[in-house]
Amino acid sequence: MTAEERLAALVEEVRHDPAALPLASARAARVVGRGPGLDGRRIEDVARSRLLVTACEAVGPDGAADVVAAQYAVGDADERRAVLLALPELADRGLGDGAVPVVLDALRTNDTRLVAAAMGPYAAAHLPADAWRHGVLKCLFTGVPLAAVADLDVRRDAELDRMVRAFAEEREAAGRDVPADAHRLLAAADR
Structure with missing residues (x-):
């Protein structure tokens, strides 16, 4: 099974049960891989962002900000970075200003990956x-x-x-x- 097929299985899991996002995101790097991809973005960031977008689509625009906040709250630094990197795509899908508190929290840290x-x-x-x-x-x-x-x-x-x-x-x-x-x-x- 390819990395893309393994990611597709995680995506389907989250599509059917958005509450599965935290566990799917935590497993993403082990399932899909780590490190720079062909486009320069980290493979695990792309996978985690895709899972977050899927969960937000499953709950709809009214619940997306809550999903983003919850995932950011439970994630480790790498998972939080993926949440932040997914925000532009989510904004295009109706998130609006709903994730501003998450961005402000990241800016209160001294973790340069999160600040960037x-x-x-x-x-x-x-x-x-x-x-x-x-x-x-x-x-x-x-x-x-x-x-x-x-x-x-x-x-x-x-x-x-x-x-x-x-x-x-x-x-x-x-x-x-x-x-x-x-x-x-x-x-x-x-x-």
Whole structure:
């Protein structure tokens, strides 16, 4: 049986019983595999995201936010990353702002994998401006490359520039290095 066939069996399990999602997600890496896939995404992230999308489709748009929150709450860091990575697809299927609390929780962590995944397209489209700006600063503070921040050039504003400048000045005053991404952002602001 191929990895795709094994994943299809897990998907069917979740389609028939959305409550099976946590166990199916926990088993996904063992059943389907781990590591980078042909498209650069991690195989287990793709599998777990597909399982989450399936569970959300099974419960419908009114229950999707609850499924997302529950899966995020019970998942380990890898499973939480997969939840965050699935949010853009779920947003296209009617999730709306329902997963903003999950994104905000991820931004409160110091797990760079979660912070990077949290600042993707879903955050760009759904986070309020203040929370989004703080997410950008969290990336700078934790060393997450700003390339992970979706629509940075679109959402960047004078307030973010002010916050990044203050961050850089504070680090310089403390004799600490300023991340190269902060310098690039400030150079763009000065143009």
